[in-house]
Structure formats: structure tokens, C-alpha cells
Amino acid sequence: MKGKQIAQLGVPIGVVGVVLLLVVPLPAAMLDVLIVLNIALSLVVLLTSMYIKRPLDFSVFPSMLLVLTLFRLGLNVASTRLVLGDGYAGQVIDAFGHFVVGGSLVIGLVIFLILVVIQFAVITNGAGRVAEVGARFTLDAMPGKQMAIDADLNAGLIDEDTARKRRADVAAEADFYGAMDGGSKFVKGDAIAGIIITIINLVGGFAVGMLQMGMSAGEAIERFSLLTIGDGLVTQIPALLMSVSTGLIVTRATSEGSMGETASTQLTQSRTALQIAGAAAIALALVPGMPKPPFLLVGAALLLAGQRIKARDAAAERDLALAEVQQVATGGPSADTPEALIEQMRVHALEILLAPDLVDMVGSGTDQDLLARVRGLRRKIAMELGIVVPPVRTRDSVDLPRSTYVVKIAGVEVGRGEAPGGRVLALGDNLDGIGGTPVVEPVFGLPGKWIPAELRHAAEMVGATVVDRVSVLITHLGAIIDANAPRLLSREDVRVLTEGVKQVNPSVVDELVPSLLTLGEVQRVLQGLLAEQVPIRDLSRIFEGLTLRAKVSTDVEGLVEAARSSLGPALAAPYAHDGVLRVITLEPSLEQHLMEAMRPSDGGTQLMLEPHRMDHLLSTLRTTAAAGESSGREAVLVCAPVLRAALRRTVVLALPTLPVLSYSEVTGAGLQIETVGVIHDAQAIAARG
Template structure:
């Protein structure tokens, strides 16, 4: 039979045989053989536990403990059967009863009791407590570890395969410590069972010997007590070995090598403790009546060991010679400090009670949605949004999240656990916490998740917490897309265009415009919500206009003119564009008041006219929006950029277009005209 097939069948067949042992009597010779295997197997498990580098390297240990415990109990049952029936349970138990305890019942019982105290009170209880705490800590740290893995994946520090392997290791660690918590209960139960089985053997043996075998009381005590104690010792020695192995596994921290090597290396890491301990042992010899030889030997060994260790200076020099690059990893090197002070362009911070949103085991899919959001942003705006570094922030209030931009908080919202967001006008009958939808400011309410169907039946729009956060994040990215477009991003986008249209790129940059000037144009387009996906058309338009001027506003208007149909498309309703226009006299006054500035032309109207224009425009736009129509403001291309700078602080959602950009609309419907005086002139 192949070795692989044999290994697959060995454990199932062995468990079945153990179950059979509980029912079928065993000959004494077979019992001796199985007891030898039991002791040897327990010793093997102990040694393997000592030589692993980390607990997960022996992930099958909880199952091994269960099988070994069941095997040992089966041996107890078989030995009890032989002791009570025949008064003989094999040479191994007889030898333990006579040789190990000296043939004395009192000595045997005392040794047996001491072994039980060591196993049950000290080792088993301690191992069980460590396993319980380890399982709790592993489960509590699991969401944070998964979030760190996903954050590293989103930032490109690790690959998908590495992230998958690290996630599997996190799950395996949690499962291992949870299993160890249960395995420690098996060991504790085994210790209790050993006491009961020994008492049953003693009492049952006396009864059988006196009542059935016709033995005298003293002869029954001598025969069955030694066999019972021998059986208990034979069982408790491997049980003690397994208990020690359990304690070693659950207290084993991750190291670079096996436990023995780690302990010796750490004990010998410093010469001074060894010297102090050696001189202290020699000092004990000065106590009157104290034997000198043991302490002289102990102190001498410690001093000899400390003398053979290298000096601390030699260790440091050797480490520096062996690893010359470690200087780069010291905390105060400029390279590492420069790396640590890097600011993440985008960040999402979650309070402690929102960790379930990023925990796949709890159904959290926020990180997957954020990755999908980056793809959507690339499709809509034409930019590659930087990775969103997601982390927990214990300083945030409960149920709160914060969106960071270059290390500064730009938005904050709430996502109470166990709730969904209901948006609508008829939410009074639903229990929950009133709030406002974070993007559009709509009236909403956080309601219990189990009332979702009821809210939908009442006509409300129901959104889960992850969707609320993702939508909020998308709005922040769109609103700050211009700031997120860096010089390296422009270089990357230019290289992508150059692969398919090399002539367009070579003609534009660096011959006519520098990369920084192209970046300013693209940032201006993004600041007004214009997608820059069609870089080929943008670069072609810039090439033509850059031959005459390099001013920002004319370059932006040239690019917008090339993108006219794409700019108009989001505002079309049934192929019709609803526009608000400026009175011709007001346009002329604005044109005459234009003044150049570092960021383009600015409008220098008198304050009363400017305030009247903004007030009337805001009122007219609000009236149109109340009819579920999204209007746009249209003006001459020469003043369009300046008008947008004037209007955007008061009406950030009002798009400002030029007449030359209206080529994509089949119909143009006028919604009103803003006059030169502080009044509204309706069409």
C-alpha cells in the first residue's frame, strides 16, 4: 500500500480500534504492548512540541490530544477489566506497582496523588487559562489583522496571493487557539477520570478479592491496591507528558528556531545575570551548616558559562559586520524617518465598533467595495485614485468613521452597528435615530436592520452601512479629485496615452507645455467635475491652443470645447438642457471687470452687483431644482472660468458652461435670465 494511502487510513483505523478496545477484552501481552506505545507516543508529542518554531507548525496538536486521551482511557478500561477479572494486568503495570513505588501502597498513593496535583492543579489549569486567553485575544485581534492585510493589499505592499496566505494564517491561528481551549478541557477531564478510575479499581478490587476470590482482607489489599496504583501511574505518566506538551504549545511564542535553542540563546544573551547568579550560589556556601559541594558546583558552572560568552561589545561589532544594512533600519536614519512621515493621500478611519464592516467572517465587505469604488472613479473621472488606507482609530467616538485627505480629516459620518439608513419623507412611524444623508443632506433615519422590509414597503430608500460609507467616500474623492491628481499620476496617464498615440504626446509635452502645466489644466477640469478620460482629445486641443498662449483659462476652455458633448451629457433630461443665462449687459460688465491673477482671471465687480448676482442666481437655481430639474448656467467662453470661480462658493453644484459647449444638446430650454440689476428677469 502506498505511504500516502497508509497515512490517510492510519488515524481513522486507529480511532475505530480504540473504540473497540472499550468493549472487547485484551490479553495482558497486548495490553503491555499498547501501554508501551502510549508512553512512547506521549513522549514523542512532548518532544515535537518543544522543537516547533511556532504553535501553528503543530496545528494538529488539539486532535492529537483528543486521540491520545481517548487511547489512554481505553487502556484504563482494559486494564481495569483484567485487574478485576484475573488479578493480573500485564508485566508493565505489575512492574510499576512493585518497582516504581517500592511495593508500598502508601508510597504509591502518595506518588500518584503528587502526580495528580502537578498535572491537575498546576499544569492543566495553567495551560487551560493560557489557551482561553490566547483564543480570546486571537479572535479579538482577527478583524484588525485582516484590516491590516487588506490595507497592505490596497496600498500595493503585498500581492493578492500573499494577502490570501496571510488571511488563511490569521484564520488558522484563531481556529488553533479555539481548539486548544477545548483540548485543555480534555486534559483536565482526563485527570479527573484517572482519580475516579483508580478509586473504582481499589474498591472494586477489594470487593472482588474478598467476595469472589476468597482472599483475606490483607491479601486483597496487597494484590489489588498495588495493581490499581500501578495502573494509575502507567496512565498518569503519559497524561503528564501530554499536559506538559499542552502547556508548552499554548505558551510558545513565535521564534526563529525551536524552543530549546531560543531559551538557551536568550538566557545567554547577557553575561551579567549569569555572573550575579554564579556569585550568589557561591555566597550561599558561607551559611553555617550548608553543604559546600552542590553550591560550589552550581556557581562554578554558571561562572564558567558566563566566561565563555562573548563580550557585549564583540556581539555588537559582530552583528554590525554581519549585517551592514541594519543601519538603514535603525529608528533615526533619514531613510526610515522619511518613509514614516509619508502621508497617505486617502484614508478611512473606523471606530472600534465598526470593525465588523471590514471583517469577512462577519459579512463585512467594505474593503471590497472600496476597491470597486476605485475602479468606478477611474471609469467616471479618468484618474486612478490612490489606495484608501483603512485603519481603526480608538479615539473616534463609537459608531463613527472619518475620511482623511493627506492626513487631514475632511469628512465624518456615523454608521451605527445593527442598523440601516432609511431615506424618505415618511419615516415618522419607524423607530430609529434621525439623521441626514451625508452626501446630499436628505432627511434620513438609522433604523434597526430587521425593519428594512417594513421601511421599503413604506416607500423609503434603504441603504446598508457599507454603502453609506462608500457613497460618502466617492463624493469626497470626486470633490477633491483635483488635489488627488499628482505629478506622478499625470506622468503615468501621459505614458498610457503615448503607447497608443505617441505623436499627440510628443507634440504637446515637453515641446509646448511642461508636465506641470498639463497637470494644472487637468486639475481645473476635475475641479469642475469634468472627466479627463478622453485624454487624446484633451491633448490635441491643448496642442492647438498652446501654440498661441500658455495661460491657464484659455487652455482649459480649449479642452472643454473638445469635450463639449461629454460635459453636457450628465445634465440632459430627455435630450434637453435646462439653462440659466446672464443678461448681455451683465456679461459685458463682467468681461470689462476681468483682472488677471495667478490662478486665472477674476471678476472685479462692485460688491452690491456681485451680491445681487449671487443671490438672484441662487434663488433661481433653487426654484428650478424644486421642479426636479438640474439647471446649468451658460455664459460666454471668455468669462466662463471667472464666473465659475465667483459662483462656486455659493452654489457648488451649479455647473457653469459656455455657449460653445452646448453642441451635445438637442434642445435648449431657458429657465431664466439673471439681469445686471439686483432682480430676476424670467423668460
């Protein structure tokens, strides 16, 4: 049988064996083996709980606690049966009753009571309280942790698999602390059961010795009491180890190493504390009557440890100073050289300016590091839109007000917000009772408050969504990049993207560039697609559509429509829900009139409508779209392919977020079409009226 199969069968067989202990008599030799196994298992659990880095690494502990408690109680029953039946329960219990306590009933009772008090009154009560509080706060913190994971996922800092794993860890942590809250009751009950069993054994042994074995009262007390105390010590020592293990598990905080490593690092972080403690120990040795060797030995050891920490800190400071000197020696040009001035003059495509008090957002931890979150956002946008966002230059500016950040594109400010230090943004409707600074969220326009970080839990309890300040900035930056994607797509970016397509599909690139279109014309087409929030990841298919259209005309509007047509179902699919696409259509007479009103212009075809018809068209669209959104039925506007571009330029003036698709884009997606509204012709309505 393989080791894995043995491991799978070991626990079930062991549980069945524990149940058998309660009903089947055991020989004394077998009981000795099981008692030693019980002590060894408890010691292994204790050491394992000390070496884990986080509680979830020992997630089986609550179940192990139940199984080992049942095992220990089974041993109590088996040993009681032997003590009362034979007056002998094996060498282990006999050794604990005679050798460990010196054969003294008084000493044995005192040691047993001390162990019970330590376990029941100190460790068990404390561990139970910590487990209860930990379970409650872990459950209360679950929504905030889930939102933090969603924020990291939306910012591109983590991928979907990592987010799924972290969500599972959050759920597992809540389940673990909930199980530990109940598991701590096992330990408490075990301590009570040990006391009761010991009392029963004392009384039962005294009665059995006198009534069945014909012993005198003194002989019965001496024989059965020592066996009972030995049995109690044998079971209370593993119980004490399990209680300590429970306390260690529930009191562990997040750390990067085991308990020993963390304790060693943190206890030696202050040489002053060690030196003062060493001096105090030596001073106590000078008190008359005090034994000098122990105090002098401990004091000298503390002073030596403090001196070694001082030497370690001095070496670290020297290394840091040397690194700073090397950085200055090998650094860039000084501020007044032509190279430095040229670098300062250069206009960066994308730039974040931070007020001086916001500089701590850069490099303040894995989850809060602004630069790492920006890198994640660039990856996310590349996967969604298909463009490579230029590197984001981040620098401080003394000209900005406190807690203010500014986003610039090509040197022009396009966004501004606040991210005060030590605060988090709470978004919700029930924030009146929480102190903070009212603010309007910069992306979605939601009302909120910048509240102190220590009030985060209070805000979550009233149903608010709490976002850290780095996430606020990253979300704002992401919205700005989405809105300005056409401006960020440079000619050089188009060349790099084209070279990437050429590596996997050289024929389509060779046929299009530069034979039919220049890079500049391709750039204008891609910018036109990005302006309508159309991803350009599938460049091979886009280039194929452009190749066919460019042989007929190089008009940019026609090229954009050809590219959209080549993408086909990918345009309608994002707006569908459960395979259903809800659409707003135009009355045929209105659609015909709009096509007749199309006029060419430098910016593409435009609709030249009478003012009353234009007002009626936009107001009706606004009303129909709003009605769909209020009922949770968001829709898209569909029209003839030849009309789509001109109609979108008109609709975007009043409804910038309403998608406008053509019939060919909708019908090619294989979706179920549901009409939620029809826009009628104002003149036809007036004629019918």
C-alpha cells in the first residue's frame, strides 16, 4: 500500500480505534504504548504550531484538537478500567505515580492541581477568549478584504487566478477562526472532564480496594490514589500541551517567519532595552542576600547581546552610507548640465505629480506601493484595450496643495484629486455618524468621506465601501487613461504593435503597410477605434479589414467602419447579458430621414437636422436609455451601417456612454435581440397628431 493511501486511511482507522477504547478492555502493555503515543502526538502538535508562519498553514488543527481530545478521553476510560479492575495500569502510569511525584500522595495531588489550574484557569480561558474575538473580527473584516482583492484585480495588480486564491484564503481564514472558536471549547471541556475523572477514580479506587480486594483504608488510599494521580498526570500533560498549542495558534499574528525567528528578530531590535535589562540584573546581584552568580551570568549575557546588536547596527549604517556615496558618484548629470536641462524640458506622455506629503505613497508596501500599482494598471490596460501605456513618470511638486495629486498627459493637466495621508475613502449613504471630510469621488461622482484609517471598521459596519488612497488614485488614473487612450497612442506605439503582428502574421502586414496605408493612417484608424472604446488587441483581424477597404478608399471614417466590421461579434458581446442584447432601434422613416441628412465634413459625416428634430431625437433617446437603466435593462442603439458613424457623433453630445452599433455588428454576434424602445420621427408624430 502506498504512503498516500496509508495517510488517507490512518485518521479514519485511528478514530475507530479511539471509539473501541471506550468499550474494549486493553492490556497494560498496549496502554503504555498508546499513552506514549498520546504524549508524542501532543508534543508534535505543539512544535508544529510554533514553526508555522500563519495559522492557515495548520488549518487541520481544530479537527486534530477534537480527535486528540477524544483519544485522551478514551485512554482515561481504558486506564480507569485497569486501575479499578486490576489495581495496575501499566508501567507508564505506575512510573508517574511513584517516580515522578516521589510516591507521595500529597505531592502528586498538588502537582496535579497546579497543572489543572494552569490549563483550565489560565491557558484555556485565555485561548477561548482570543479565539472568540478572533472569529468575530475575522468575520467582520471579510467584506473589506474581499473589496481590497477586487480593487487589486481591477487595478491589474493581480490576475484572476491570484484573486480567486486570495478570496479562497479569506473564506478559509474565516472558517478556521470559527472552527477554533468552537475547538477551544473542547480544551475547556477536556480540563473539566480530567478533574471529574480523577475524583471518580479516587472514590472508586477507595471503594474497590476496601470492598472487593479486602484492603484496609490506608492501603486502598495509598495504592489507588497513587495510580489515580499517575493516570491524571499522564493525561493532563498532553492536555496542557494541546492547550498551549491552541493558545499559540489563536494568538499568532501575520509574520514572515516562524515564531522563533519572529521572536528573535523583534526581541533584539532594541539594544538599549537589552543593556538596561542587563544592568538591572547586575544591580540586583549587589543586593545583600541575593545569589550573585545567576544574576551576574544573566546580566553579562544581556550586555553582550546588546553590544553585538550595536555592532550590527553600526555595520548596517556604514553600508547604507557607502551605498549613498556610490549612488552620488555614479548618478546622472548634475542639475545645470545641458543633459539634465534637456531631460527636465522633455514633455512626458503621462505624468503623476504628488504633493510633498503624498510621497510616502511610493514604496510603502506591496499592496500600497504606487509604482507597483501603476505597473499593474499598465498590464491591465494592455490586456483590455490592446495598447501599451507609456511609462508613467511620478514626481513630487511643491506647488501643489497638501494631499493633492495631478495627472498630466503631454504636459497638460487632465485630472486632479486628493489622497490625504492616514485616511481612507468611505463611499456610502450612512456616513453621517462618522467623522471625516466630505468629498466627491473623482471617477463615478459618488459622495463619500475621507475618514481616519482607524475608523475603517466602523464605516464597513454601516455598509460603506472603504477604499485606500492608493486605490483611489489608481482608479482615477485608469479612468483618465481610458478616456484619453487615442492621445496616448503614438506613432512609435503603432510601429511596435505592427512589428508584433508581423512576427505572427507577416502576410497581412506586408499587404497593408506601406503598400496601401502609411503608419500615420493606421494610427488614425486605431485612434478612432479607441475613441469609441473598441479594443485593438486583435490587430491581425483589424488589418485584414483595413486591407480590403483600403483598396477601395483610404477615407478614415470608412476605414474605421471596416475595422469594426472585421471585429464583428466582439463589439456586441460586452453589452449582452445572459446571451440577450437589449437594443434601441430607429423607426424606418426616421432612419431614412437621417441618412438623407448626412453631410460630409473634415471630421467625418455629420447629421444636418432641423433643431426641433434634433431636440426630439436626443431627448427621446435620453428618456428611453434612462428608463432602461432604471429597470436594470441597459441597452445599445442600433442603426444602419452607413448611418452609424454620423449618428454616434450626434448622440455622444447628449449621451456619451450610450453605445451605437450597426445592424451587421449586432446580428453577427449570435445573440438574442430584445427591443426595449423605438425612436419615432418627430415630424411623422406631428402629422399623425
